[in-house]
Amino acid sequence: MYHIQQQSLFSFDELMKMSAESKYSVVLEELPMSRILLAINKRSPLGRPERLNVRAMIYALFIGKMEHIRFTKDLIYRLRKDVEFRACCRFTDSEPIPSEASFSRLITKLERTNILAEIQDFIVDQAITEGFLSGETLALDSSHIEAFERNPNLDKPKAEKAESSTVEWEASALLIEESCRSLENIKPLKPKRAKRGRVPKAEQEAWRQQMEAYEASLSLFEREIANMLPASYDELIADLPQWASVGAKGDHRGKRHTKFWYGYKVNLLVDTASQYIVTSVNCSGHVSDQRPAIVLLKRLKERFPSLQVKHILADKGYDGEPVYKQIRDVGAFGLIPLIHRCELPAGMDKHFRPQCQQGHSYRYDSYDAKRDTIKWTLPKECASCPFQGQGCQKVVKKKMAENVRKYTAPGRGSAKFAELFKQRTAVERVFAYLKLYFEMGSSRKRKKRALVDLDLSCLVYNVCKLGLDRLNQNIRAAKKQAV
Incomplete structure (x- = not known):
């Protein structure tokens, strides 16, 4: 472990401002490299021998994130021209610098083995074991990530664009580009009747069968959110849309201010006290926030049952009954501001507290x-x-x-609720760190590689947090011994 002589604790910002060798020594020591190499190394002695330094290539990917290197070609150029940077990545002078194709094959292996998610869980387990992560209060949120590829909708003829612009903004937010999906995953068409109004008795049975067949053909993420609750995490993650699509973010000022983007959504569950990323999931831009929230909560219950979670904080976008039910299934309480979709019942205020005869809230x-x-x-x-x-x-x-x-x-409406809800800003702070220090604002990879790039940013952040906490723990221990 690299030891710092100063007797003051370091913050995350100060860690990122440290000199290159000091920062990398603190961070890379926390990376379980043996697990990654075991997952991606060739298992058969047959075929062409591996001549590249795979360990150094993985270090280069991590350090490239911390050095704001977006493109693989820029990373290779830096390795070739900068001797100090090459040494920081653990390359020796006698070893060849990998090509762009070699890095591409490495990223493909990381995607197929899903090793980044396993290492993320391993880092979280280490933080829990060492007492850095309590998990008492968690915050839930999502952020949009623009895709590097071009939106296929922009290449349509002008007549088609003009026709599509008349569609409601909610429908345009659900556009799914067929070029990013396989033919068997295209959403089936919903049955329509030629006439409006009530279905005649003679046609009710046939219409019921058509609707049942249509519902059965939908995936879990195309049905009602409540239908996702009985499903397991593995079933949900298998049906999770993970291709670039058009997403929309509403605005309280009206539809004219709605923000559209083409890309993905990163959804995080963050510990508010330590600001560790407990779990994360990436999805298409058109998926509503409540659906990946169900996936994250199921993952939390399945992977970290030892965490005694008391409260889960989220903004108004997660105000849906299925989300509350899943939070209660975890054993916690959901602190989410309400969206009033109808008039309040008599005898209750906007926080659903009972009122006395004079109208004062209990x-x-x-x-x-x-x-x-x-x-x-x-x-x-x-x-x-x-x-x-x-x-x-x-x-x-x-x-x-x-x-x-x-x-x-x-x-709701109590001082304790308001005080606890202030901690939700922790997840926004984590997103700020990811975009400021680890290049998560927009991916420079395409399709599945973009998801690996997003997972890599989250993993590098957690590794930095673990290295920083261990460094501060050593400083505290040195202070006690000095006293």
Whole structure:
């Protein structure tokens, strides 16, 4: 381990500003290289022998991320011209510099073996074991990534463009380019009736059979979100759309300000205290935020059952009942702002807290885990209320199972809810680090290679976090010994 002489703890920004050799020594020591080499090395003694330094090539990919090198050709040029950089990547002077095709074959092996995801889980396990990651409060969010390839929709004739521009913006956000998908994955057409109105009794059976056949032909990500809950993680990840497509991000100012992009979405589940990426998944740009959230939560429950998660924070885009149900299945409470899609019921405020006869909202008191109930008490204003004791209950309790979306702990509208929700900015900070230091703003690879590039950015970030935490731990231990 590279030791720093100063007796002050380092932040993530300070780590990235360190000298090249110091920074790489801290980071690359945390990389389990033997696991990666075991997964991608040739297993048969037959065929052409491997003459390239694969270990140094992997180091070069990691260091290239930290040095803001986007293209493989630029990485090769730097290895050939910069002797110090070549030494940092662990290349010797007698070894040949790999070609662009060699790096391409290496990236293909990383994609086929899925070793980056395994190493990501290994790093998270190390952080949990050493006490750096508690997992008590997690934050969930997504970010758009523009694809390097050209949008096929831009090559259409002008007549087709003009016709497609009249379609509603929600439909344009769901455009799926057939050139990026195989023919067998094209979404089937929904049955349509020639006449509008109620289906006649004579045609009801035939129409029902057509709709059932249509529903059966859809994949899990084309059905209702609630239908994803019984499926396993492996089933969901097999059907997850992972090709470049047109995505849309709404704006409170109206449809004219809606942002469109062609590419992917990176979805992260981040520990708010340590800012480690617990798990991540990449999907097409058109997929709504709630669908990959189900995938992330199922992965969390399956891969890290030891984490005692209490709260999961997310923005309004995740306000859907299936997401709340999946969060409760993990054993946590979802702290997500509500989207009011209809008028509020009588006797409740916008946070679904009960109100007294004068219209004052009850105060959140506590959560009873044994009975799974949330408790409210009379508001302060009721101390001098003329209706006191004439109809207003002192205590109101509700079963959480009645509506997992309305009721959560701590209760909506309470100071505890607001204080906890402030921690959601941790996931936005992680996205800022990924885009600022690890070139995640836009991928410079195509199709499956773009997904490897995104996973590599997340892995390099977690490795840097683990190296930084271990470095600060050694500094603290040195301080204690000095005292």
